[in-house]
Amino acid sequence: MRFQTFTTQGVALKERYEAWRERAWPSMAKMMRTDKPSGEFYSHIRSYQLGSMVLQEARMTGQTYTRTSQLIRSDGMDGISLGVSLAGRVHGETAVGSYKAGPNSVLFGDLSAPYTHNSTNAHYVTLVFNRKDIQRLVPHIDGLHGLVMTGKDAAPVVRQVTSLLQQLPDASDETGAHLGDGLTGAFLSLLNSTGTVSLSEEAHLSRLRTEVRWIIQQRFREADLDVARIAAMSKVSRATLYRAFSDGEGISAYVTRVRLQMATAALADSGDVRLISEIALSVGFDQVCNFNRAFRRIYGCTPRDWRHHSRTIGAAA
Incomplete structure (x- = not known):
């Protein structure tokens, strides 16, 4: 970045x-x-x-x-x-x-x-x-x-900023924009905790999106991470969760994108000698065929082709 x-x-x-x-x-x-x-x-x-x-x-x-x-x-x-x-x-x-x-x-x-x-x-x-x-x-x-x-009111923002400082040097500009969205959500949560302002419904949904994205970032490797589990961890109904993600990328699509981003990084790493099937399972896909299908849909090629192309470019550089 x-x-x-x-x-x-x-x-x-x-x-x-x-x-x-x-x-x-x-x-x-x-x-x-x-x-x-x-x-x-x-x-x-x-x-x-x-x-x-x-x-x-x-x-x-x-x-x-x-x-x-x-x-x-x-x-x-x-x-x-x-x-x-x-x-x-x-x-x-x-x-x-x-x-x-x-x-x-x-x-x-x-x-x-x-x-x-x-x-x-x-x-x-x-x-x-x-x-x-x-x-x-x-x-x-x-x-x-x-x-x-x-104290406890400031602690969530302090933790998030401390974690963010460790991520930023290696983050892409696109990832940085998403991290900025997360900080906006943390800011809204802090505003809400002051008791001096009233958040709009959209602000509450924005705060929920931030919390959900944080949960997904921490738990994407769990194959059973679905909408029902995320709703339970967020302490909201599935209907509220769907409403929070209704205007843009859906929640299931976000989970898939996070998993694929981690997979592409592993595939491009010449030091990662794991089989493609092992990488797929490690990032949360329950079946390799689902991983291959999602990968081709998003990136337009197979994971094997991605690995070969990425490592060839890396070796040439």
Whole structure:
């Protein structure tokens, strides 16, 4: 997956802030005012584009951001942010008060509202969502700017983001977009847990789709993973499950796609010496003939042809 990266590692201590500041990214100089630190300063940042969402992972200390009303008027940035604190601490001020966030906490932010944000030895992940995408599902999200969530409320998002950071370096752009959809669902679940907003029916269905996709990603190897089992694990009726997946790819089709994606990766791996039948069973198909039929329907060739072609190209490269 494509990403941008920046680090002050190897830069002299006295020159780090200026080296960081002179970069439009990641200093975000056009949308933030920053103050030169009086003490230690470092910044290691990596940014990914997940569909319409931006994910930025940062390890930093000594940074102070201020988003002013003047900057808001001039740059037109209007996203909703979710900050996930994994280590260290951050604190800041909004128009209605101050906030503090330590490890394993989540902070809501609104880029259309002023605030100041400080970091100390922080490992911090920022997710920036398109406001229109969120408001389509949650029409009224006022009053969340600067809200910090901790403990069991924040734990699901913290776990998902931590897992995601391990997956992203090897993920494709297409997979990244799907992972972004999953984070949107996690964001909606977190909004719902605040008790301060009312989710639309579509938002509830979007959240359900995220949960179901997560279940499938974890259990696709189980041959008996069918709609009835998934509905039971999701604690909804099969009718609700079908409704959640009615507008796009069906739930059974999604299970098949996940299994086939894992199979194609194994077939292309020259170090994987298993028989094709063994690979088929390992990714959740109960019969090899069903695997062959699904593979040909999706990829237009047999698994054997795919393996030969993929490994021939790999050897030539």
